[in-house]
Amino acid sequence: MDNKKIDNLVAEKVMGWRWFHTTCRKSAIHRLRIKEGASYIEKKVPAYSSDVVAAWDIMEKLKENFHPSIAECNKKWVVCMWPDKQTEAVGESESMALAICLAALKAKGVNYEV
Numbered sequence: 001m002d003n004k005k006i007d008n009l010v011a012e013k014v015m016g017w018r019w020f021h022t023t024c025r026k027s028a029i030h031r032l033r034i035k036e037g038a039s040y041i042e043k044k045v046p047a048y049s050s051d052v053v054a055a056w057d058i059m060e061k062l063k064e065n066f067h068p069s070i071a072e073c074n075k076k077w078v079v080c081m082w083p084d085k086q087t088e089a090v091g092e093s094e095s096m097a098l099a100i101c102l103a104a105l106k107a108k109g110v111n112y113e114v
Contacts, residue, residue: 003049006101010048014104048101055097058104066107079103
């Protein structure tokens, strides 16, 4: 599993970060930036998939539009997010942080296989 790839996906698709193309001297760089106030600033993308504190920020953001639920079952973490009563997005992993990321991505329509 590529943690940086899933962290970048979560930053973009779930947390609202945007990709910007920058030309610096002789090379072109694509970087993620987050909006703060009226402008976008460059920051290091948090380790959402391995840091439970960073992953909890995802839960806080999504609870505005989803009903999250988290439980431990058979040595795995199961995270469910319901946007309504008929649909659910489920993430499952031995890591709570990764389970949160997978459920959040599914809730936003992104299927990521680990």
